[in-house]
Amino acid sequence: MARGKVQMRRVENPVHRQVTFCKRRSGLLKKAKELAVLCDAEVGLVIFSAHGKLYELSTNGSMQGLIDKYMKSSRCHVEEQADGKQALESKMEVNMLKNEIDVLQKGLRYMFQGGAGRMSLDELRILENNLEVWMYHVRSAKEGILKAANKCLQEQMEMQYIVADTDPTMTNIPYPLTVQNEIYQY
Template sequence: MGRGKIKIKRIENSTNRQVTFSKRRAGLVKKAREIGVLCDTEVGVVIFSSGGKLYDYCSPRTSLSRILEKYQTNSGKILWGEKHKNLSAEIDRVKKENDNMQIQLRHLKGEDLNSLQHRELIAIEEGLQNGQTNMREKQAVILTLPVAPELI
C-alpha cells in the first residue's frame, strides 16, 4: 500500500504539526548526513522550530561557521558585516590574551617551568617576592587597626 499525497499547506492541528516537524526534521538531518558521507561533501543544516528552538547538523570534518564563510564567498551575499568581523577579531584577541594569562598563572603557581629561560624565572621570582612584600605590609596594617567593640 502506497502513501497518499498530501497537500503542502500549514497543518492546523498542533499535535500533528509537531509530529510532522519532528519526523521531517529527522529525515532532513539523515539525508544531510548521508550526502556528506556518500559524496564526501561539506553539509550544514540549520532548522528553527516555530517555537524558536534551534536544530543543526554539520559534517564532521568542518564547522558551520566555515560552511557559512564558504557560502558568503561563493554566493557574494554578505552574511555579516564589518562590525561582526571586528567583533570576531576582538574575540580572537581576548582568547589569546586569556591563554597568555593562563600560562602566566601556571608559571606563578610553579607549573610548566621547564620551558622558561633563566631570566624569565628570575622575573617570576621577583614578582612573587614583590607580591609577598605587599601582602605582609597589608597584613601588618590590618593587624594594627583598632578593633571596634561590637566586633569582639
C-alpha cells in the first residue's frame, strides 16, 4: 500500500508535531549515517528541537573537529577570494602608476626639449595638477622650516632676556626676530 503525498506545512496539533519531529529526526539521522557509510563522506548534522534540545551527529571524529575543518575550509575560500581581489586592485594600481610615470616623463621632455614631444590637453592638465601638488609640498616644507627656525630664535632670545634680568650689566638686547607666514601667489 502506497502512502499519499504529505503537504508541507506546519503541523498545528502540538502532540502530532512532536511525534512527527521524533520520527523525521530519526529518519534524517539514519539517512545521514547511510550517506557517510556509502559515500565515505564526513557528515555533521545539528538539530535543535522546538524546545531547544540539541541533537547532533558527527560521523568521523567529533563535531568540534568537523566544525574546525569547516571553519578552516571556509576561511581559506574567503582568503582566496580576497587574494584574487587584492591582486586585481594591485594590477590596476600598477597600471595607473605606469600611466602617470609616462605622462610625467612626457612633461619633462616637453619642458626641457622645448616642446619637441607634443602633449595632449589631458596630459597637460595631469602635469599641471602634479606640479601644483609638488609646489604645495615644497611650500609646506619651507613654511615648517621657517617656523622651526623662528621658534629656535625666539627661545634663544628668551634665554637672553632671562640672562639680562639676572645680570644688570646687560642693557642692549635686540628685539626677537619674527617670521611672518608668506603666501605665494602665482
